[in-house]
Amino acid sequence: MPEISGYAFPNDIHVHWSLMIVMYPYLTGFVAGSFIVTSLYHLFGKKEFQPVARLALGTSLCFLAVAALPLQLHLGQPQRGFSVMVTPNFTSAMAGFGILYSFYLVIVLLEVWFVYRKEIIEAARRSRGFKRKFYAALALWTYDTSPEALDIDHRAVTILTAIGLPSACMLHGYVGFIFGGIKANPWWSTPLMPVIFLLSAAVSGIALLILLYQVTARLQRRAVERETVQSLARWLWFFLIITVTLELLEIIMLAYEHSEEWAIIAPLLTTRLQFSFISMQMIIGSLIPFILLAIVVLLAAYLHDRIRNTLTIAASLLLLLQVFSMRWNVVIGGQLLSKSFRGLRSAYEPHLFEKEGILTAILLFIAPFILLYVFDRVLSIVEPPAPGGHEREGERSASPGQA
């Protein structure tokens, strides 16, 4: 039984939303965040993101594939989970899940198809036997690679990205809305919640891509583009600053207004969430990456590539922890305080082996990377050299100064 300090309503001592509900926004955050990167290339013409555009799209799809699993694992009656999709109650924010999830899934699948259509056709032409049939089926048995068809592909990708970006933002903003719309819980109930969720999704997505880009480049013996890392770091720094500013603003507002909820939120932050909020989310997860990225962004001209890569990797790893801590502090923190506003329960500690436990969470986190590996085997995460030789793709061996 959890220990209670003060007085909690007798039903308020249970943490019903477990580690799985922490994992859900964490995983969807990568979906939205990596799609933002892909759209920076496809939609906003940021050419420096070309080496990660496909990786970002693949990452978004692979995380999307597992994003609903933690929810399903959490449900008390998982066999009825599908009724959220087929017979939603539209007054519920949660009912939006089916619509947003399915819509975004369709958009991403379509976008993947249009981005890869040419290579799929080429792969079908090159291969024999089952592999040929597989790629032919992926190409929907249409082998049109005329310049007009490719032009249509290109336009379709732009349009789909233009639809996909707001969809991804909605998908993740909606996760924040789930919490922000609960007026019973002062730690959740703020209109800032969807915005904070969305911005921290961008942070986690870009951080993950910085890591994935550098790791896959090394594994596949490709050069790490200086400008790509530099630009990703710049955007990461930007989103980190806005996210942390809003996260702090929310708390400063509560403290400044000093209304009745602050009486319970202040002890929540300084006792129960002392480690996960102050130490992890704010100091280790925000302040240190802020400094590391500041060095990368402000001292770009003086940095050796190896140092730049190391700094961005360190900052990205810490930011993955920051975003996880943020999800934890919101989801779990909100359940440690009682709605009596008089009591806090002791910390929630998930077990290693249980349906909604730590091992399940780890497997859920690993699953998208396995999917991404499969994705890369079927559709490469690297854009092939353009006809006539793309200058970037020409550099197959590591150039001096590039790790």
Place this chain on the structure above:
Amino acid sequence: MDDNRSTRRDFLSNAITLGSGAVVFLSGTSLAAGEEHPAERYDWEAHRYAYVIDTTKCIGCGSCVRACRAENEVPDGYFRTWVERYVLSAESSHVDSPNGGLDGFPPMQAGFAPTKSFFVPKMCNHCKETPCIQVCPVGASYRTRDGVVLVDGQRCIGCGYCVQACPYGSRFLSPKTHTAEKCTWCYHRVTKGMKPACVEVCPTATRLFGDMKREDDPVRRILEHERVAVMQPHLLTEPQCFYLGLDKEVR
């Protein structure tokens, strides 16, 4: 609900006897078959229930909590109703509810000189504008025409969103059924003309259950003529559980 279950069981036994069970069941006419259940004569348009708790009368005996547990098979550690003890002075306060008041209240040392103390029974407020119904993603939580907020345990997916949305801590996810559960005002009893179990056993008439569509109803009289309060009125959930003698310390 138990009513539905027994109706379906009755029906099934009849239907199997008739040898056409499956066909009739699938056609959806199942409930029309079989013997008429007392609750089927019940007209929910003819009632609108309300509940009054007179905190000045509660002695903290915990009979209501025990009766609720027995009547509704409430799992251990979870509560459809509970009683809170407030021990207050001008400067200090102590609030507790040991095991929800199930075993009454043992003597306590407040650590300050209390100047007043009282008990407050709590339960689902059966709000008119309730967030729990609003947030249910599958419509398993609903409000009956006679004003009772219920959960359809056959439809609930056990997501727990309603538990989070209830400002009063009245709901929980049952470890037995893995669905949301809460006070039903003993709907299986009140639709047969009986009182909720907690009202039935209350020795001091702290708890009153009434029908606003009956002119001579004592609860209706109290709501029309006394000064009543509701829990957390600023949330505008329009609770249908009203309190007499509420203190500012009670939330």
